[in-house]
Every structure is written in C-alpha cells, then in structure tokens.
Amino acid sequence: MTGERVLVAYGTQNGATAGIAEEIAATLTKDGLSAEVRSAADVDDLSPYDAVVLGGGLYAGRWQRDARRFTRRLKSPLREVPVWCFSSGPLDATAGQKEVPPTRAVRREMSRVGARGHTTFGGRLDPDPQGRLARSMAKRGMAHDWRDFDQIRSWAHTIAADLLKE
C-alpha cells in the first residue's frame, strides 16, 4: 500500500548506524512510502507507524544500548507491526561478500518483537571515535568505512516491495 508510514530507528555510538538508517529511509521514500528516521532512544510511541526498521551498531556481539532498550520498552506495539532489523558491524569486507547472520544476542532481540528479517552491513570506525576501546582500535589502524550504500539501498528496496504488495 502506498503511503505506509515506516519508522527507521537506530542505536548508534559513533554515527555509522544512523547513516545507514538515513539511507534506508531515503530509499523507502523514493519507493513511495513515508519514512521517518529517529534515534531509538527518542521514540516512545509507535502509533503513528505501520512498520518499523530497527538497526543497531554491534559492540561485542550486541546491539548498542538504545536499540536493545527499544525492543524491551516497545515490545508489545512492535509485535503488532511488521519489523525488519539490521546490524552494522564488521570492520572488514565480509558483510559485502556473504550474508552475515545475526548474532545470538541480536536473534534474541528479533524474536522478542517477531521480526520478519535481518541483514548485516559493514560498519565504520571513526578516526576519532567515542569510547576507549574504539579509540585504541582506531590508533591500531582500523579506522575505515566498510558500509556499502548500494547494498543498503538494495535491502531497503526489498522491504519497500514487501510493504507495497500488502
């Protein structure tokens, strides 16, 4: 159905996941849906939305805290709408080469809300990131942007196609 209102919510520490969420929302909008991007921490009410895309940056195999809290706080309304999830993680080429399955912790978040699907996108480590561990990783030369925006747009098109045929 055209005009379905989709929330694209994200949990981020250093902004990479927010950038992916923006691209997903822009793609859904181009495909004829009405998409809104918000930090997962800022959303208390899902009544304006017909569907949700939720993404989290991966830290030690778990989503960043705002994304985890989102599934707990809004578990009941999330179970009433179609939900898709994504993780932003690997700091190498793997996410572009094969489908990286959700971690065990992310699978738990997905089953809590009855998510329909999941994908993993490459991550980005900022040269000057928040967090002691992140800074030491950046100092060791790991700062790089592994996000593939073609892959992100392709995944968003599949969600739009699913919603538009309902």
Ligand SMILES: Cc1cc2nc3c(=O)[nH]c(=O)nc-3n(C[C@H](O)[C@H](O)[C@H](O)COP(=O)(O)O)c2cc1C
């Ligand atoms: C301390 C630390 C731990 C990380 N742990 C993982 C991990 O377990 N799995 C993974 O795929 N990526 C991991 N990453 C990479 C991040 O998930 C990646 O940088 C992500 O894009 C960050 O998203 P954000 O900028 O939205 O916070 C880790 C990065 C840092 C700095």
